[in-house]
Amino acid sequence: MHIKSKIEGFEDWLFIEELPDSYNVQTPLAEKSMTIKRPPVNQFSNHMISSGGLFLMNVHMQFNEPASILFEIEGETVTSQFIFYEQKQTMDDKQRTKKMRGGARHNIRYIPSLSGRYELQPDVVYNYFLIVLSKEYYFHLINQDSLLHADFVQEIKNGKYTSISAQDLLVSHEMKQTINDIVECKRAGELKRLHTESKILELLMLQMEQLQNDQHDEVRKYTNLEQEKIEQARDILDQDFANPPVLPVLSRMVSLNEFKLKRGFKAYFGTTIYGYVTRLKMERARHLLVDQKMTIREVTYEVGFKHQSHLSEAFKKYFGILPSEIRS
Structure with missing residues (x-):
């Protein structure tokens, strides 16, 4: 598989990776890191891991003006995509900053070959975590005949670009923890390979588990704004779990009625x-x-x-x- 990406307007590519499609335990993991800071980039750091049939990228970025990331993928791939974003806005005469509404979404996609762009807004902090697997590697991790992804596999057989979920889903606490485990791993060599592969499988399992919990289409009952309020409620609990607000107070804090907050929280986060x-x-x-x-x-x-x-x-x-x- 062939993968490359660049910031529109920049001559140099951020990366160009030519990786074998085949899964081979003898292929060592390769790691690269890069940083950029020149207009319109305010901050850009990227850490990449690659091997046979595997490419993993964790990028943190913010731009001072609207920007586009161009990308090209050649070959049959399955991607596990997570995007986290947060906007900050300067307030009052003392120039204090306040965290504004953010969010985190994920999905699994089959991409036979694709080129396109991601549009990025200024002054929004993005963290993009992407796993690209060759079709062979993906089916090494999850059996092709598994009922967990039967419809998804059928579209793969048809060679059609598709997402495992019709709409992107909210990122759970367990998913964030698993991503942190991958990013912060200090192991090396074969131990890092085993750790990385096990955590990728765990992440795919969590994504599919959330999708299975959605078997009655509960999450599709919520608008984008309501989803953001559910995320906001989760963020409040993350920050103040030792003394969390009771449900009526939490409901008022995010401006979502108690019934929708309870049902939506359970639907998206499985608890x-x-x-x-x-x-x-x-x-x-x-x-x-x-x-x-x-x-x-x-x-x-x-x-x-x-x-x-x-x-x-x-x-x-x-x-x-x-x-x-x-x-x-």
Whole structure:
């Protein structure tokens, strides 16, 4: 497969990759990084990983004026695409900045061959995470006859450009964590290959799991604006999970009625609001206990519990062991 991309108006290509379609465990991973900072680019950093049948890109970018990214893909590929964006706006006389509405979307696409462009808005921070797999590599990871992607596979057989979901879906907490695991991996050589491949498979599984949860077309009942409000609610919980707002308050904060917020949150993220907050609390508690070596008493208040017994009970229910046992 042949992949290349450039910023429109720039002479040099950001990258040109000619990769074999075949999956071969003997092909080592190659890594490259680059940064750009010249008008109209305010910031641009890109880290790439490639191997036989695999190309992975994590790019962080912001432009001072409207810009376009041109791309070309040749060969039958399956892409797992994630785009995160956030806009900041200067406010009042003190020139403070306030985070404005952002979002995160994902999809899986079959691309037989394609050239096109992505239009980028000024002063929006974009983080684009892209996995490009040859058709052979994709079917190495997920069996061609799996019912998880039966309709998608049929379109692949027909050689037609298609997306596994008719509309892009919201990125879940687990997906963000898995992407972070890939990006922040410090392993090298064969260990990095195994880690990268396992996390790509995990990411595809999470994407398909979300699609399976959508079997009654629940997510299609929500407008783009309502989706953004559901994302905003998730962001609020991410930032203040230790003392999260109750549902009526959260509903008012994002200007979406309680019923739609509850149903939409479950449809997009596969869990209730309560379950999501519990997951954040427990994962943070485990991190503080294991990695930060904090005491159970310290962790109790850090993640929003009033008594150690409440933390121990929740921890036992979530992980199957007590906090005191996790370090023993």
